[in-house]
Amino acid sequence: MTNPIPAIDAAEVETMILTLGAIGAHSETGVWRTAFSDEWVAANALVKDWATAAGLTTRMDAAGNLWGRIEGRDGGKAIVSGSHIDSQCPGGRYDGALGVIAALVAIKTLVEAFGPPKRPLEMLSLCEEEGSRFPTAGFWGSRALVGRVSATDPDTVKEANGGTIGQAMQAVGLDPARLDEAKRDDIAAFVELHIEQGPVLEHADIPVAIVTGITAIRHTEVTLTGEQNHAGAFPMDLRRDPMAGFAEVTSRLIDHAYRMGRPAVTTVGRCHVSPNAPAIIPRSVTFTIDARHPIQDEATRMHAAHAAALTEIAERRGLGLETRVLFDHPGSPSDPALVAALEASAKRQGIPALHMASGAGHDAQQIARICPVAMVFVRSEGGRSHTPEEFSTIEDIVAGIQVLAGALYELAY
């Protein structure tokens, strides 16, 4: 196989990362860039300038997503790539922003080398993926795009200080009443490049991954209730201690995910003890279970094992058990044809690429509701993310963009 994809300009990509990362810069290497903020406006203005210079026609849709488009000679539905431009508070320079830059650089490189594509090709800068300004608005831009925001959201979705997302939109010139216009039904494929946010590629010593699917994720809140008593006067054999039950459940669940093997994960990240005093056997322990698996059947099997363990342990220990599913997002498998296109692109260019599932959520899983999607992961140093310390080498980033560009070439040319 020959490789038609020109070499990506590493120095240019590095400059773009640093220039974009300077907008909303926080601490040494971080970024604080929330949706509809001044920094968000400035970042999108910069991307718009870059896209215009690359020959793309830009527009911001009604939800706050910035698009850059080059028409295709044969018309038809568009091939789209991109990610989100908003950050955690603070996040790093790479989470989201790298996928916007990658899309722009890949399209620009292809257009410079091969001229206009056969099919329309678009770059996308998505809005409020993180939910870092409006906690209940995660995936705002990608949900608007697929019709999963409601007409009442602009007035009811609020930030911590109480302002609505509708007010924030109006402040940057967007009309919340037109939110519905952000919907698209003319996209043929969406490919998102993102940093891995985990250590799998680093441990495998491979720069890039082709994402086979995004995990199913369920959050469950559990309360175990026992009998509050004096820590000194109550013998062990007469206790109904919810902390003992909590410890056994937590060990059992974590151990179960470990034995299932990758990519199953289970996390107990939050726990509240009542009354939480050293000399009192607790009355109750409330905790969360975060359980994920990209294969829905496996996720279902894991949930059943969790429920069985909870019931068995609570019954044996004489504890009250209440469980409440906080949310349950189904898994989102990547499109096999797009995975094949990415794999072929990596092979043609001699770039080692792992196949792996994403344990984190991404805009691609929203967009999967209207078109085939797939993702490219770039190795994260130390697996770090959601911190100013997140880092990927320029070599790994360029490798990722090469893989992306090769697939976009196959899809659009």
Place this chain on the structure above:
Amino acid sequence: MTNPIPAIDAAEVETMILTLGAIGAHSETGVWRTAFSDEWVAANALVKDWATAAGLTTRMDAAGNLWGRIEGRDGGKAIVSGSHIDSQCPGGRYDGALGVIAALVAIKTLVEAFGPPKRPLEMLSLCEEEGSRFPTAGFWGSRALVGRVSATDPDTVKEANGGTIGQAMQAVGLDPARLDEAKRDDIAAFVELHIEQGPVLEHADIPVAIVTGITAIRHTEVTLTGEQNHAGAFPMDLRRDPMAGFAEVTSRLIDHAYRMGRPAVTTVGRCHVSPNAPAIIPRSVTFTIDARHPIQDEATRMHAAHAAALTEIAERRGLGLETRVLFDHPGSPSDPALVAALEASAKRQGIPALHMASGAGHDAQQIARICPVAMVFVRSEGGRSHTPEEFSTIEDIVAGIQVLAGALYELAY
């Protein structure tokens, strides 16, 4: 053996419990009576009236302890019985107060039946055992009695709103500068009657226990530190999860105490997770270990097992481990001669009495520094304590006072 002890008047004791319990009454059956409060002043005034009517000479010492004394024909050191009159916020009618009433009723009954004793006999109403008004002043009265308060305490020991214990003392007419005068070195024996505060007597179906010793108690604060990461993107096999370590440690420690058997107890009652979010593998978990055993060697063996488990689990899981002993109170065995006197009293009167250790702390363990001590426990319904719901039947209470009176007769007559 003949039984010289007259029958205790159950109706009178019940009336005394209800009358004293009405001072600071809270909810249906509770009491809220903190040291140096109006309720505390009124409660001691009532006890003083009762003691005076019984022929005792009363005085309040410099720390706030109320004494009622009848001189002995042969003089010498005093035989003392009593407990504390302050309560939890709220507590019940029995915790502390019952031991004051029991001492008064026992002495009154003996004096009425047999006249003045050979040795001086004293009733004692102790001050701020609970530390419910001044959190760092627990065992205030009994510590003052044995010289374990410092001259700076009146100015440095504070309640939640910032007032000092010295100011509270002055408000009830006590001179903090004279605190030192509360010390006693002329006590031959101290016997304290108290509710059990646990379910051991109830489960054994026995009304009364003779306390063989008060438990050694150590509070340790432990912090396990791992690596905070994304709950989705980090595989199980690469995690350093302090929650998993915490769960394993907690199970191991609780199981260890269970297998040691009564009276060993270990409680993990307080736990703080950081950052405590459902989708984040925690950075650290900080928790307390409350470990108790009345036999010092066994307590030491238990602490060693805890330390070994912590070290092994932290090392195997790659977690940072910090431990800090918050306090470490040695065990306080009862005096064998006093235990024998109580046992003989119970036997003579045909009252079934269990031997058991106290898992809770009591004034007696402070007073043990200056004289032999022992305790009598009265069965607690449901093992409940530190709640308005605590309850003991009048039959069990009278049985306890009979045992106490028999021992005081043997010691003082």
